[in-house]
Amino acid sequence: MRTKTLRSVSLEVVAILVALVVFVVPFVFMFLTASKDEFESADLKFSLPTDWAVVDNIKEAFAARDGMLLTAFKNSTILTVVSVAILVVLCSMVGYVIQRRPGRVANLANILVISGLIIPPAVVPTIWVLQQMHLFKTLPGLILVEVAYQMAFCVLLFRAFVAAIPRELDEAAMIDGCTGLNLFFRVIFPLLRPVTITVILTSSVFIYSDFVNPLYFLPGDENATVQLTLFNFLSQFSTQYNLLFMDIVLVTLPPLVLFIFFNRKIVAGMTSGAVKG
Amino acid sequence: MVTSVTPSQTRTTGPRGDAGAGRPTRKQARSGGARNLRARTYSYWFYAPAAVIYGLIFLVPTVIAFYYSLTRWTLFDSEFIGLDNFRQFFSEQSLVSGLKNTLIYAVLTSGLKVVLGMLFAVLLTGPIRSRGLLRSVVFFPVLVSTVAVGITFSVLLQPDFGLVATVLSKVGITSPDWLGDPSLALLSVALVDVWKGVGLATLIYIAGILAIPKDYYEAVDVDGGSAWTKFRNITLPLARPATFTVILLSLIGGLRSFDLIWTMTGGGPGFSSDVIASVIYKQYQAGFYGLATAGNVVLFVMVSLIIFPLFRYFNSKEVES
Numbered sequence: 001m002r003t004k005t006l007r008s009v010s011l012e013v014v015a016i017l018v019a020l021v022v023f024v025v026p027f028v029f030m031f032l033t034a035s036k037d038e039f040e041s042a043d044l045k046f047s048l049p050t051d052w053a054v055v056d057n058i059k060e061a062f063a064a065r066d067g068m069l070l071t072a073f074k075n076s077t078i079l080t081v082v083s084v085a086i087l088v089v090l091c092s093m094v095g096y097v098i099q100r101r102p103g104r105v106a107n108l109a110n111i112l113v114i115s116g117l118i119i120p121p122a123v124v125p126t127i128w129v130l131q132q133m134h135l136f137k138t139l140p141g142l143i144l145v146e147v148a149y150q151m152a153f154c155v156l157l158f159r160a161f162v163a164a165i166p167r168e169l170d171e172a173a174m175i176d177g178c179t180g181l182n183l184f185f186r187v188i189f190p191l192l193r194p195v196t197i198t199v200i201l202t203s204s205v206f207i208y209s210d211f212v213n214p215l216y217f218l219p220g221d222e223n224a225t226v227q228l229t230l231f232n233f234l235s236q237f238s239t240q241y242n243l244l245f246m247d248i249v250l251v252t253l254p255p256l257v258l259f260i261f262f263n264r265k266i267v268a269g270m271t272s273g274a275v276k277g
Numbered sequence: 278m279v280t281s282v283t284p285s286q287t288r289t290t291g292p293r294g295d296a297g298a299g300r301p302t303r304k305q306a307r308s309g310g311a312r313n314l315r316a317r318t319y320s321y322w323f324y325a326p327a328a329v330i331y332g333l334i335f336l337v338p339t340v341i342a343f344y345y346s347l348t349r350w351t352l353f354d355s356e357f358i359g360l361d362n363f364r365q366f367f368s369e370q371s372l373v374s375g376l377k378n379t380l381i382y383a384v385l386t387s388g389l390k391v392v393l394g395m396l397f398a399v400l401l402t403g404p405i406r407s408r409g410l411l412r413s414v415v416f417f418p419v420l421v422s423t424v425a426v427g428i429t430f431s432v433l434l435q436p437d438f439g440l441v442a443t444v445l446s447k448v449g450i451t452s453p454d455w456l457g458d459p460s461l462a463l464l465s466v467a468l469v470d471v472w473k474g475v476g477l478a479t480l481i482y483i484a485g486i487l488a489i490p491k492d493y494y495e496a497v498d499v500d501g502g503s504a505w506t507k508f509r510n511i512t513l514p515l516a517r518p519a520t521f522t523v524i525l526l527s528l529i530g531g532l533r534s535f536d537l538i539w540t541m542t543g544g545g546p547g548f549s550s551d552v553i554a555s556v557i558y559k560q561y562q563a564g565f566y567g568l569a570t571a572g573n574v575v576l577f578v579m580v581s582l583i584i585f586p587l588f589r590y591f592n593s594k595e596v597e598s
Contacts, residue, residue, distance in 0.1 A: 008405075015405065016407055016411065019414050022472070026429050026433060029429065043438060044438045044439060045443075096319070097321070097324060100318075101321075105324075114588075116335065118529055118585070119581070120532070120573070120576050122339050122573040122577070123338075123561065124345070124350075124352075125337075125338035125342045125345055126334060126335075127352070128341075129334065129341075131352065144334050147330055148330050148335045149335070151330070155327075170318065179314065179318045180318060180320055184323070205420050209421070211423060212536055215558075227422050227424050234428055234540070241432070248425045252425055258420075259413075259420055270419070270477060271480050
């Protein structure tokens with residue numbers, strides 16, 4: 001019995017060490033490089049900085065390119081908040097009717113949802129459509145794109161949750177003369193709160209971290225999103241690794257904060273949505 | 278206080294027996310007025326705003342892509358050139374290698390995610406005290422932006438001063454040029470992709486393993502079976518739905534993968550790590566919009582040929598078991 005516990009303890013120690021080295025060291029490296037001065041960071045060594053230059057680097061990273069990073073944070077915030085708000089309202093409505101009113105229309109909607117999860121979007125034709133609407137290279141255009149691409153995933157989450165709300169509730173409300181949008185937003189939507197939180201968290205992480213869509217649909221330095229600044233800094237600061245990595249650290253902070261507070265919710269959203277799909 | 282009522286609580290208060298049980302018969306008993314009420318309550322208008330955005334931004338481009346892939350296109354006018362774009366796609370060496378690399382990358386990353394995800398999940402559902410912490414540590418990279426991961430690893434993998442090379446040289450191994458060697462570049466990026474994505478696979482497997490009834494394992498204990506027997510005969514077959522999910526998700530992600538490759542190698546050296554998505558971006562940047570759209574159509578066909586049959590196959594298997 002003792003050898004067994006000894007073995008499991010040593011297995012545990014090995015597992016923790018390997019996980020720390022493989023999964024934590026890259027993040028420590030980001031932080032250490034972001035804290036060094038320009039000269040020292042160029043060595044790319046995994047070492048403690050001799051002088052901690054955290055504050056200076058933050059200031060410099062924000063000051064670079066006429067404060068592009070600040071604009072980018074503003075853009076990313078608007079992009080994420082507005083897209084997620086639209087997604088929550090529209091997808092909860094769709095998930096509700098798909099679940100409550102089965103039939104040919106719901107089948108078609110379900111097929112479209114599955115297709116949305118699988119089919120890679122056609123990029124250049126989308127640019128053409130946005131151009132016809134005069135929305136190409138604008139934040140509203142990018143918001144529409146993010147909403148369209150995240151929709152399938154959010155509808156799935158809502159649909160699964162609506163199935164757990166008894167129909168009797170709808171019927172009781174109908175008897176009281178409450179129908180349509182009124183019924184949905186007064187009675188059903190408040191009950192969806194747990195899944196709404198999950199949808200908000202997971203889709204904000206996806207949209208905030210998105211790089212490909214801003215690259216295609218919102219090009220140009222003046223209205224970059226934070227993910228684009230990383231890419232721009234990469235070309236500009238190829239010698240100033242401290243600033244490049246400070247940018248990485250700053251951009252990684254929001255998801256880290258969300259993860260610390262809502263770990264379980266985020267995991268639930270990502271795995272449940274996945275399993276249903 | 279409606280907001281605080283969770284669905285599971287309200288379920289018990291509802292007259293479940295009489296109202297819920299007769300759902301099919303109730304439909305027949307309904308008068309035209311009731312059906313009208315149903316149509317008003319669950320109105321198809323609820324679909325409308327979502328349908329407009331989804332239709333305009335996703336469906337319309339997907340459909341018109343088939344036409345524009347047959348043209349030489351400047352976004353303002355287009356000239357029909359038949360299958361020329363596709364001919365170019367399947368004859369030019371740089372584009373053909375993109376097709377091949379996409380398949381290698383997708384199969385490699387999803388295979389590794391299945392194996393490692395399963396391994397981590399078994400370890401992290403075992404009697405380890407720090408499993409909560411370890412789960413978080415493995416999962417966090419999933420949330421970090423791909424570009425940040427890409428930049429960090431291209432620095433860590435630098436051939437001379439990079440951390441990986443330094444560590445390897447301490448144990449007496451000369452580190453290869455991970456991203457600069459044409460035969461290694463795609464593989465290196467795929468490994469970083471696995472590093473970033475394996476946390477999701479692990480958590481899907483953990484959910485699958487935790488759903489397996491404990492009695493099965495106890496039965497093996499009674500029979501005196503080993504841990505390997507448990508894994509081979511219980512965990513592996515009963516976690517099959519999780520395996521299907523992991524394969525589907527990572528194939529879908531792997532086939533359209535772009536950002537990690539673009540930040541780490543830019544498709545290089547040469548065309549050695551180009552995939553369809555990076556080829557599309559390059560053609561787009563060069564102004565060959567028709568050719569880029571043809572690339573999109575190729576990707577569409579490839580994804581459809583691989584994913585939809587798999588999807589149906591997995592669904593039929595899940596019904597069986």
